[in-house]
Amino acid sequence: MPDLPSHARVVIIGGGIVGCSVAYHLTRLGWTDVVLLERKQLTSGTTWHAAGLIAQLRATANMTRLAKYSQELYGDLEAETGVATGFRRVGSITVALTEERREELWRQAAMARAFGVEIEEITPDEVGARYPHLNLDGVLGGVYLPKDGQGDPANIALALAKGARQRGAVVRERVKVTGIARDGRRVTGVDWQDEEGGAGHIACDHIVNCAGMWGHEVGRMTGTNVPLQACEHFYIVSEPIAGLTQLPVLRVPDECAYYKEDAGKLMLGAFEPVSKPWGMAGIPDSFEFDQLPEDFDHFEPILEAAVNRMPMLGTAGIHTFFNGPESFTPDDAYHLGLAPGMDNVWVAAGFNSIGIQSAGGAGMALAQWMEDGEKPFDLGDVDISRMQPFQGNRRYLVERSTETLGLLYADHFPFRQKATARGVRRSPLHGALAARGAVFGELAGWERANWFARPGQKAEYAYSWKRQNFFDNVAEELAAVRSNVGLYDMSSFGKLRVEGPEAEVFLNHVCGADMSVPAGKIVYTQFLNPRGGIEADVTVTRLSETAYLVVTPAATRLADETWLRRHLGDYRAVITDVTAGEAVLAVMGPKSRDLMQAVSPDDFSNAVNPFGTAQQIELGLGLARVHRVSYVGELGWEIYVSADMAAHAFETLLDAGEGMGLKLCGMHMMDCARIEKAFRHFGHDITCEDHVLEAGLGFAVKTAKPEFIGRDAVLRKKEAGLERRLLQFRLTDPEPLLYHNEPILRDGQIVGYLSSGAYGHHLGGAIGLGYVPCTGETAQQVLASRYEIDVAGTQVAAEASLKPMYDPKSERVRA
Incomplete structure (x- = not known):
C-alpha cells in the first residue's frame, strides 16, 4: 500500500510533464505537503511520446514570456536534479511557400522583436545554408530563431518530479483518484485506490487537475467544465542517415510538417488539416505508454510532400511509424487557472501539442496564482474561465477537434473563423440577418454578424493579410454610422x-x-x-x-x-x-434620434433621456428598454427587448429606417469605430495587469468611496505617478494594416507594442492603441517624440495622441 498522508495542502491529479511542473513550482514557493497522484506511471499518457520541440515565440507577450521561462528552466534542471533533460539549443527555422505565409512570418518577426525574442528574417539561400538537406523549390523565405531548442520530454518531466521530491513533495505512481468529495463551492478531499487493492482518502485544501486527456473526465468529477478532446497525432522516424549531424528544428507549415534531427535520425511530424479524434467512448483503463493503430492512408499526403521537400527521407527508410493521442481544446489554447463554480479546484490541462514548451511556464504561473490568490500577470489567453459551459458537450468537442489540430500550422489570418461545430448560440435575429447578407463570426459560441455582403457579393470570408474582401463593406457601414444611422445586433452581450x-x-x-x-x-x-x-x-x-x-x-x-x-x-x-432573456439592437449615428422617434411615442431628448441613462419605452406594438450609451462614438441607443419581441422590434426599425438610409452593420465596423474613438477593448488594451490609471480610465474610478477592491492601489499610483500611458496612433501612410502586437518605436527605439489595431476608415489610416513607458515625464514630453510602427519589418510613421483622435470632447455621443 502506498505511504500516503491523510491530509495535504494540495493534491495534483496527473503525472505528465504539466503535473510534475506544478508540483515542482509549488514546492519551490515553499509548499511542503504537496501530493501528486499518477494513475499508472509518470509520463505514460502523452508526455512520453511528445516531439520535444521547445520554441520561444508565442502569439502574445505573456505566452512568449512563459515559453521563454520554460526554456531557461529546462537549461538549468539537469544541474539541479542530476537528471539528463536532453535540452539543446539547436535553433529553429520556419519557411514560407506562399506570399501570405511570408507576410505572417515577417509580422511574427516584428512581434518577436517587441517581445525581446532573438529572430532573423532569412532569404531562401540563407535557409539552404542553415539546412542544406532541404529542397528549396517554392521557398520564399523564412525566419530563424537561434535560441529555440529541443529536449527529452519524459526526462524533463522526471527531472521536475525529482526536484519536487527533493523539496518534500510526495509523488506516487499507480494510484488512481476514484472519487472527489465536495462541499458547496469547495472540494474537501480525494478518494484513491492503488493497483494492489489498497484504498484511502486524502483531505485537501486544493486540487489541481493535470490529467491531460483525462482532464475532461476529472473535471466532471469535480463539478467543473474542462473542454478537451484527444486526437491521434502522427510522426515517423527514419532509419539512421549517414553523416546526419545536429540541425535546427524545421517547420514547413504550408505542408503541415515539422522535422527534427535526433541521434542521426530524422523525425517528420504532422498537423494535418482534418484530424482524427480518439477516445470518444472513453480512454481504456489499461492505457499506459500505448500506441494507436497506424493509419498510413491518413498520413500519406503529408509524407509524399515531405519526401519531395526532404529528399533524404525518400531513401532513408522508415524506422518507426508512430501514432499516439494528445488532447486539444476548442480554441487551441490550453486551460489554466481556478475553475469557475469552485473556489479551490485548479486546472492545467489541454496543451494542444505544445505541452513540453509550455509546461515550465504554465506550472510557474499556476503555482504563483495559487500562492498569491491572484494571477501573476494577464493569463486571459489560457484562463479556464473563458470556456463556456456548452463547450463541454461531447459531440461539440469531437467536431471541433477535427479542425483545431490542423489550425496550429494553418495560416493564422486576421479574423479567421473556425469552420466546425458552428451555430450553437444564435440571436433571435439570426435568420433575419442571414437573409440580408450577414457574414457571421463566432465568439463564445455566439454567431454574430461581422459584416454584410452586398447583393451579388459572396457572403463569406476570403482571408488575407492585406485588405480582405469585406474592407469596402466595412467602410460603407462605418460611413453610415458616422454620417447617418446604422443598426447592429448585440444580443451576445x-x-x-x-x-x-x-x-x-x-x-x-x-x-x-x-x-x-x-x-x-x-x-x-x-x-x-x-x-x-x-x-x-x-x-x-x-x-x-x-x-x-x-x-x-x-x-x-x-x-x-x-x-x-x-x-x-x-x-x-x-x-x-439573464443573457438569453433579452436581445439587444444598437441604433447608432447622428440620425438615430430620428429613427427612435419614428418607432416610439416616447421622448428621446436630452432632457428626458440624457447620455448614460435608461428608460422603458413602447416600440412598435411592443415594449423595450433603451440604454443611451455608445461604443462607436456617436449618438445612439442600445435597445434591450425581450427575446420573444426581438423580431418584431427589428422589423419595426427596418421599416421605419427604409426611407432614412438605415444600414445594417457588423462587428468589424464596431471595432473600427471604437478604435477611432480610442475606446479600450478588454483583453487587448486593458487586462488584469494594466493599471486603471495608466489605461487612461481614471475618470471611471471614484476614490471618494470609502472602500472598494483596488482603491489603495489607485491612490498609491496617483501619488507615485504613471510609469506608462496608453496612446492612440494613426499611420500617416493610408496603405498598411494594423492588427495588434506590432512594435512601437519611439525616436527609433522599440518601447512597446500595439495592444489592438484596426483600420480607421473615417480617419483615413490604420489606428492602433499601445502602452508607452513615461516614468517621470509629462504628457507633453511623451507626445513630443517621433513615433513609428513596425509593420512586417517596415517602419511606418505614426501620429500619437492621448486624447481620442475622433471627437475628443465626446460632443457627438451627447448630441
Missing part, C-alpha cells in the same frame, strides 16, 4: 442581474465607480484587483432600488460572473445570468 437588499453595497465593493445612483442611471466601470489592474470592463444599469443589470462582453460573461460570485461573501444579493 452578457447580462447579469444583481439584486437584493445589499446589491448596492456589494457592487460598490466590487466596482471602481460609484453605484449609489438613481434608478435609470447607467455607470461605466471596471472590476479592479488589489493591484489596480482591470479584471472586467462593464456597464452597470440601476433598474430599481434593489436591482442592477451588469452588461459584459460576450467573451467574458462567465469570467465576470465568476469574479462577482467569488467576492459575494455574505452580502445579501443574488446574481442571475
